[in-house]
């Protein structure tokens with residue numbers, strides 16, 4: 147009744163791992179078997195809006211996902227658009243179409259953020275809101291939009307959970323200025339939010355900084371780099387969803403004979419990659435990333451219950467790229483748990499590479515992105531008054 151609309155909108159990018167998180171030591175809290183290191187993207191991102199609705203006297207539930215608008219193709223933004231302005235985004239934000247399990251996962255995550263805020267906000271000088279998400283107000287509405295093209299096969303859980311964590315964490319603060327100050331000035335606060343996000347979706351914690359982020363156990367930190375600025379391409383091999391989820395893959399790899407020794411090998415590789423990034427040795431980064439993604443896919447291919455994400459076109463392109471990685475100015479090539487191939491090249495050579503990759507793709511889609519620095523709160527802070 148006459149209540150002013152309160153909403154928190156956050157945007158968070160996806161990230162692509164060069165050293166992979168594959169295999170969990172604690173699947174309840176998403177603690178990895180080994181450290182990983184990733185490159186944070188910029189435009190390939192998710193925007194989440196958490197809106198506090200008007201309380202209804204009779205409503206007992208505390209968090210609701212109202213299917214007020216059907217999800218449609220328009221759920222996704224064009225990857226070429228900048229997705230910067232909250233007013234522009236508002237027309238795209240939709241209540242995600244989720245089953246019961248998906249809805250419970252979202253609710254559990256907002257509750258996780260709320261409880262962590264309650265336990266630790268005072269350490270960061272942030273006073274708690276009088277109306278924490280999911281507590282007193284009857285209806286909290288979640289809307290989201292991806293900048294990935296529809297059904298691109300690009301995983302959105304990392305960017306989604308990072309954006310949801312950020313929006314919910316902002317909604318837990320009484321004063322948004324205190325939240326923004328902690329976010330901007332205190333790296334421990336960034337790491338704290340990344341840790342909450344990790345419990346929702348493991349790899350989302352690496353989206354909290356950038357462009358190079360290392361994740362070890364419960365901690366993340368930025369890795370200093372002397373590499374040139376990089377451009378990022380995704381070769382979209384198929385637009386179909388994957389048959390084996392990453393959660394399933396984390397479990398199944400342990401049934402591979404190659405799992406034995408994996409943690410020691412990947413730990414040594416991570417140390418070498420960190421050094422190569424710090425010293426700006428692009429050829430070494432390319433070599434280590436190449437070996438690492440082949441090793442992860444070999445674990446998939448040799449697990450007790452083997453599976454593959456590769457399509458015939460994946461192999462054809464990898465053949466082309468295997469020549470390129472032996473050149474004097476090699477690209478960084480990697481793959482996630484999917485059929486698409488990610489290629490990182492010096493930004494100054496992006497046009498030349500864009501042409502080459504499009505030619506190899508023979509008309510197939512190639513997405514282009516750049517290096518990013520992590521999530522941002524678009525509203526209330528930093529919204530430049532666009533939502534009044």
Ligand code: PMV
Nearest residue numbers: 163166167347348349392483
């Ligand atoms: O965060 P999850 O559980 O979706 O696992 C991600 C696993 C990979 O994307 C395959 C590797 C990684 O480190 O991101």
